[in-house]
Amino acid sequence: xxxxxxxxxxxxxxxxxxxxxxxxxxxxxxxxxxxxxxxxxxxxxxxxxxxxxxxxxxxxxxxxxxxxxxxxxxxxxxxxxxxxxxxxxxxxxxxxxxxxxxxxxxxxxxxxxxxxxxxxxxxxxxxxxxxxxxxxxxxxxxxxxxxxxxxxxxxxxxxxxxxxxxxxxxxxxxxxxxxxxxxxxxxxxxxxxxxxxxxxxxxxxxxxxxxxxxxxxxxxxxxxxxxxxxxxxxxxxxxxxxxxxxxxxxxxxxxxxxxxxxxxxxxxxxxxxxxxxxxxxxxxxxxxxxxxxxxxxxxxxxxxxxxxxxxxxxxxxxxxxxxxxxxxxxxxxxxxxxxxxxxxxxxxxxxxxxxxxxxxxxxxxxxxxxxxxxxxxxxxxxxxxxxxxxxxxxxxxxxxxxxxxxxxxxxxxxxxxxxxxxxxxxxxxxxxxxxxxxxxxxxxxxxxxxxxxxxxxxxxxxxxxxxxxxxxxxxxxxxxxxxxxxxxxxxxxxxxxxxxxxxxxxxxxxxxxxxxxxxxxxxxxxxxxxxxxxxxxxxxxxxxxxxxxxxxxxxxxxxxxxxxxxxxxxxxxxxxxxxxxxxxxxxxxxxxxxxxxxxxxxxxxxxxxxxxxxxxxxxxxxxxxxxxxxxxxxxxxxxxxxxxxxxxxxxxxxxxxxxxxxxxxxxxxxxxxxxxxxxxxxxxxxxxxxxxxxxxxxxxxxxxxxxxxxxxxxxxxxxxxxxxxxxxxxxxxxxxxxx
Numbered sequence: 001x002x003x004x005x006x007x008x009x010x011x012x013x014x015x016x017x018x019x020x021x022x023x024x025x026x027x028x029x030x031x032x033x034x035x036x037x038x039x040x041x042x043x044x045x046x047x048x049x050x051x052x053x054x055x056x057x058x059x060x061x062x063x064x065x066x067x068x069x070x071x072x073x074x075x076x077x078x079x080x081x082x083x084x085x086x087x088x089x090x091x092x093x094x095x096x097x098x099x100x101x102x103x104x105x106x107x108x109x110x111x112x113x114x115x116x117x118x119x120x121x122x123x124x125x126x127x128x129x130x131x132x133x134x135x136x137x138x139x140x141x142x143x144x145x146x147x148x149x150x151x152x153x154x155x156x157x158x159x160x161x162x163x164x165x166x167x168x169x170x171x172x173x174x175x176x177x178x179x180x181x182x183x184x185x186x187x188x189x190x191x192x193x194x195x196x197x198x199x200x201x202x203x204x205x206x207x208x209x210x211x212x213x214x215x216x217x218x219x220x221x222x223x224x225x226x227x228x229x230x231x232x233x234x235x236x237x238x239x240x241x242x243x244x245x246x247x248x249x250x251x252x253x254x255x256x257x258x259x260x261x262x263x264x265x266x267x268x269x270x271x272x273x274x275x276x277x278x279x280x281x282x283x284x285x286x287x288x289x290x291x292x293x294x295x296x297x298x299x300x301x302x303x304x305x306x307x308x309x310x311x312x313x314x315x316x317x318x319x320x321x322x323x324x325x326x327x328x329x330x331x332x333x334x335x336x337x338x339x340x341x342x343x344x345x346x347x348x349x350x351x352x353x354x355x356x357x358x359x360x361x362x363x364x365x366x367x368x369x370x371x372x373x374x375x376x377x378x379x380x381x382x383x384x385x386x387x388x389x390x391x392x393x394x395x396x397x398x399x400x401x402x403x404x405x406x407x408x409x410x411x412x413x414x415x416x417x418x419x420x421x422x423x424x425x426x427x428x429x430x431x432x433x434x435x436x437x438x439x440x441x442x443x444x445x446x447x448x449x450x451x452x453x454x455x456x457x458x459x460x461x462x463x464x465x466x467x468x469x470x471x472x473x474x475x476x477x478x479x480x481x482x483x484x485x486x487x488x489x490x491x492x493x494x495x496x497x498x499x500x501x502x503x504x505x506x507x508x509x510x511x512x513x514x515x516x517x518x519x520x521x522x523x524x525x526x527x528x529x530x531x532x533x534x535x536x537x538x539x540x541x542x543x544x545x546x547x548x549x550x551x552x553x554x555x556x557x558x559x560x561x562x563x564x565x566x567x568x569x570x571x572x573x574x575x576x577x578x579x580x581x582x583x584x585x586x587x588x589x590x591x592x593x594x595x596x597x598x599x600x601x602x603x604x605x606x607x608x609x610x611x612x613x614x615x616x617x618x619x620x621x622x623x624x625x626x627x628x629x630x631x632x633x634x635x636x637x638x639x640x641x642x643x644x645x646x647x648x649x650x651x652x653x654x655x656x657x658x659x660x661x662x663x664x665x666x667x668x669x670x671x672x673x674x675x676x677x678x679x680x681x682x683x684x685x686x687x688x689x690x691x692x693x694x695x696x697x698x699x700x701x702x703x704x705x706x707x708x709x710x711x712x713x714x715x716x717x718x719x720x721x722x723x724x725x726x727x728x729x730x731x732x733x734x735x736x737x738x739x
């Protein structure tokens with residue numbers, strides 16, 4: 001990367017999370033200067049590598065050291081915010097076990113260094129053999145919600161053109177799929193927040209269902225704190241619930257019943273915005289017939305939420321001039337997650353919130369590029385621009401950009417867990433390429449998924465650290481990290497952001513784009529079809545998305561680098577982008593939103609017999625996703641060094657476990673060994689485990705493969721479990737490598 005490229009700047013919209021093109025004293029940064037001073041280093045403006053807020057950062061290099069600071073907010077002279085993960089992100093760049101050379105598993109079963117030509121030739125040769133013998137679907141691809149837009153786009157193209165396989169999906173299926181399916185059904189468009197996150201500051205009331213941003217994306221809390229009353233729906237008394245004016249605590253798996261009950265109260269107590277419903281929506285009457293039976297008393301019996309608390313929540317929302325309903329993983333990661341989100345959207349529509357400036361419905365996207373990752377082609381049923389792969393017009397458009405016959409493109413493939421579940425079976429893939437994911441830790445029914453990965457003829461993992469999945473691989477390909485690459489990501493609000501590289505990658509490390517091009521050419525593809533420079537890939541991406549629901553065709557590196565704030569859809573070079581969707585009409589052909597009738601049903605697995613407790617999982621402040629990055633940061637590892645289980649003191653006494661001791665949490669699928677934390681505020685029928693840890697500490701050893709029939713979302717949030725003591729002589733920290 002040239003010095004000039006490294007010194008490009010961008011100005012933001014003044015939000016805490018977005019960054020700005022200014023020096024620490026608040027003055028504009030002139031282009032073309034040595035940002036770090038007299039040649040001792042340089043500074044670039046980029047974004048945090050973790051969650052979907054994508055907080056703006058200033059990265060500075062000085063010798064071998066990289067430092068990070070929140071970006072200065074345009075026009076304020078003040079810095080934005082970072083959580084402890086963002087502050088410590090540069091430490092992963094120099095982790096001692098950084099992958100720096102390709103590794104190939106030899107006849108002795110060990111991974112040994114190889115040259116890039118040896119590794120890529122081996123992979124391409126084995127893929128060709130397997131495709132020739134068993135067909136293109138004998139090869140699968142598994143991507144990640146943290147990949148840049150350019151990587152996600154090229155990965156989808158690689159799967160469908162270079163491999164010809166329908167077997168591609170990504171770990172974002174485990175994150176956003178329920179909200180995406182519900183949003184498309186209701187609005188005709190799926191964008192996590194169809195408004196800028198700063199709009200939340202003007203709200204009188206925000207209802208937050210199943211999210212804990214105080215730990216998962218702390219800078220967002222600044223916006224919520226500037227709003228009025230916060231209503232939190234969560235079985236746990238989380239750090240976010242502690243800030244709430246009202247905390248509703250439904251039993252795990254009953255959020256759908258609660259949302260139906262809140263809709264019933266909204267109508268019966270006279271809060272329905274009938275004019276809005278008649279003018280801007282359809283399907284209300286059937287939805288209302290389904291909700292009518294959910295009286296406050298029935299809702300309380302099912303959920304445990306008192307009638308008075310239900311009424312107070314509706315009163316607060318209905319009495320607000322500006323209000324938002326937001327959902328997160330707690331509402332979505334269920335075998336009925338799509339219906340649950342639809343029920344909360346129905347509540348928002350009944351109150352007349354979506355498509356009204358200052359109010360609305362939104363979903364808090366989790367992964368750094370969870371939004372862009374799903375709309376650019378690595379999801380099994382989608383092509384770039386959020387086009388459906390079954391749509392003949394969509395296939396023709398994208399195939400035209402790719403220079404292939406539309407008939408060459410495969411159809412839709414299985415969802416993420418279905419793909420992983422089929423690995424190494426008679427009709428499933430015999431080879432899998434993994435980019436930007438760690439399913440050994442993050443996938444549901446993790447023990448089973450690990451067995452399926454081990455059954456493959458070929459497992460190839462591209463990563464920058466030896467994750468638990470990489471340690472199982474036959475070939476490991478070392479790739480660049482966030483501070484070593486250029487590209488774009490799309491935040492939870494649909495805003496396209498520039499990632500700027502500060503460092504050259506270590507010798508022997510290549511970008512994912514270079515890896516995909518190298519493999520494509522070895523598989524017989526013409527080199528000119530496979531750009532590996534981020535700007536060239538983005539220009540092709542723009543053409544591929546043109547006319548789609550997520551239209552990036554008007555976005556360019558030049559516009560972003562000039563400081564323009566661009567949210568998709570942005571269909572032309574002069575278009576200002578669309579920060580707020582639905583103000584005039586919704587995305588359906590008639591311009592109306594849709595109520596979606598839903599019914600409550602139990603989780604796929606309920607406590608009973610020897611498994612008498614609800615087990616639920618989630619994230620904690622110090623760690624991110626599978627922990628492959630954050631567990632390598634000393635300060636974060638010290639803060640939360642091992643797996644733990646939260647349990648009510650009374651429940652702990654009955655189980656024979658004690659604060660600070662070890663417990664075994666057991667489900668029908670596996671067992672987790674974890675340190676006991678007794679929590680007075682926890683429900684006595686529920687235990688909670690973070691899912692960031694490997695080995696015996698993998699919380700996803702407990703979770704099942706039960707899937708939402710509409711979205712393919714696994715049921716992470718409800719497992720039937722029991723807790724039992726661990727004998728002193730078999731104590732373990734639960735921090736093994738998971739291999």
